[in-house]
Amino acid sequence: MTTIGTLYGLGVGPGDPELITVKAFRLLQQSPVIAYPKKRIGSKSYAHQIAELYVKPDAGKEMLGLVFPMTRDPEILEREWNNTVELVWERLSEGKDVAFVTEGDPMFYSTFIHMMRLMQEKHPEVPIVTVPGVSSFLGAASRFNLPLADGDEQIGIIPATEDREAMRRAIEAHDCVVFLKVAKVLPMIIGLLKEMNLADKAAVATKVTSAEEMVWTDVRELKRAELGYLTLMVVKKS
Incomplete structure (x- = not known):
């Protein structure tokens, strides 16, 4: 056999x-x-x-x-x-x-x-x-030189959706949030961060670690940008 x-x-x-x-x-x-x-x-x-x-x-x-x-x-x-x-x-x-x-x-x-x-x-x-392999959010942390979680800090890894209140609750509930596939709702998320006075605590990467990688540390520049599917955002409050 x-x-x-x-x-x-x-x-x-x-x-x-x-x-x-x-x-x-x-x-x-x-x-x-x-x-x-x-x-x-x-x-x-x-x-x-x-x-x-x-x-x-x-x-x-x-x-x-x-x-x-x-x-x-x-x-x-x-x-x-x-x-x-x-x-x-x-x-x-x-x-x-x-x-x-x-x-x-x-x-x-x-x-x-x-x-x-x-x-x-x-x-x-x-x-x-x-x-197991290296996930994009880990690649982004390395690229941003940003610890995602330290000590007792809590992190949320959230698929970005159009549910504004759910996105707000995710930010409020965690010390750090990674929004995956964020491009489709980027203007809404950036507006929400501005309301919460957290726009300066966020960074965005698309195609992270690849030869086509692009990174933005001031997300306010991206409110009207059209980014690709492989885009994520890290919001670190502390």
Whole structure:
């Protein structure tokens, strides 16, 4: 009988190719199949770029690009996700290990989380192993040279939404707040910070640690800026 391959979820960091762990590097070298989120159009994802950097072209590996639909339609999501999981299962059922690379950490707001859950549901016999990676908010802390939490300080990591009062409560309840994917509500968050006299306690980074990184330490300059999806804000009150 063919031994079922292992599905690895590898965190490869927020953009800087050097922010990959030794373990993730080793598994990239060892796994015969490298799976990665594939964009339908446009540039390659950070995860794809980093995987290609560390995998030799003549190594005989399969680069398996997986398209994840950007939609809320439940029928489309179910169909496409099932197809994607079955593509990975085909390789695993042949006894091949599959290393799924993901930006940041595989267990933190990652595409891999849903892949893992669905694989466990449809093929519970598959061994699944995750390798932690450097998340974007940790990269931002390093870039800003800003301790996110010290001593008994409390930190909140919050997906930014249009719920203004919920965002206010998050700021009030924590010594430090990291707002993820903040670009879509940036004017509202900046206005809220001004009301709370905290505009000078915030910093913004987009594509942090990558070659395309941009950083702003005066967020008031950004009230009308149009930034990309991979943008976060750190608000440190103390």
